[in-house]
Amino acid sequence: MRTHYRIAWRLSVLLALFCPAAWAQGADEPTTRQMNLIGWQEFSEFVPDRIRTVLLPVGTLEPHGVLPNGSDNLAPEAMAADLADRLDALVAPTLNYGITGSLQAYPGAFAISEDAYRPFINDILAGLAANKFLNIIVLNGHGGPQTAVLTSEADRVSREHRVRILVVNWWSLASEETFEVFGENGGHAGNNETAYVQAIVPEHVHPERYSEDMATAYPPRSTWHALHFPSSIVL
Numbered sequence: 081m082r083t084h085y086r087i088a089w090r091l092s093v094l095l096a097l098f099c100p101a102a103w104a105q106g107a108d109e110p111t112t113r114q115m116n117l118i119g120w121q122e123f124s125e126f127v128p129d130r131i132r133t134v135l136l137p138v139g140t141l142e143p144h145g146v147l148p149n150g151s152d153n154l155a156p157e158a159m160a161a162d163l164a165d166r167l168d169a170l171v172a173p174t175l176n177y178g179i180t181g182s183l184q185a186y187p188g189a190f191a192i193s194e195d196a197y198r199p200f201i202n203d204i205l206a207g208l209a210a211n212k213f214l215n216i217i218v219l220n221g222h223g224g225p226q227t228a229v230l231t232s233e234a235d236r237v238s239r240e241h242r243v244r245i246l247v248v249n250w251w252s253l254a255s256e257e258t259f260e261v262f263g264e265n266g267g268h269a270g271n272n273e274t275a276y277v278q279a280i281v282p283e284h285v286h287p288e289r290y291s292e293d294m295a296t297a298y299p300p301r302s303t304w305h306a307l308h309f310p311s312s313i314v315l
């Protein structure tokens with residue numbers, strides 16, 4: 081089975097456990113699963129009576145070896161599109177800007193401060209709750225400090241608005257498959273992320289730009305710290 085299908089399968093098992101009531105429901109389907117495309121009248125016909133789950137892809141813009149800068153957005157967005165039917169969920173617009181850490185000096189990268197990001201993601205989650213979704217699944221494509229902020233804001237919104245929120249870091253969830261397929265763990269722009277992005281937007285992956293020195297095996301991260309990080313691939 082191809083890796084990205086396995087990752088989608090693994091995600092869908094986890095998500096089915098999270099919202100079993102939403103699994104494989106109902107005969108009548110909305111004309112679209114995308115919140116960007118659905119109109120308010122149709123939205124009100126489906127949410128919350130028929131559709132109770134929403135998928136929110138989040139990522140950032142930062143360099144990724146020879147992959148697109150938006151890989152952390154593209155991967156969870158593709159997973160959400162893959163999963164929406166099976167979960168009977170809508171897909172919220174992707175939050176494409178995030179807390180980029182040590183790679184923010186690279187061309188085309190964006191870094192939102194934690195002070196700006198924290199209340200913004202809080203308001204997005206609270207807005208999904210206000211729109212009467214009962215299950216909010218955050219598909220996160222970007223690691224580092226963003227993960228901790230997402231987790232704590234998810235906890236806060238869940239308590240304050242009495243909704244269920246699941247935050248999934250897909251590359252961690254897929255680590256078993258990564259070991260199985262590649263014999264080693266992945267990393268930022270590593271085997272796992274490269275394979276997934278190649279599967280979804282092969283025309284935007286540029287192996288001809290790759291050179292061995294881009295993926296240097298540095299000493300363990302705990303032994304040193306540099307700003308800015310010397311490579312756009314972090315293994």
Ligand SMILES: [Zn+2]
Binds near residue numbers: 152221222268269273
């Ligand atoms: Zn990435």
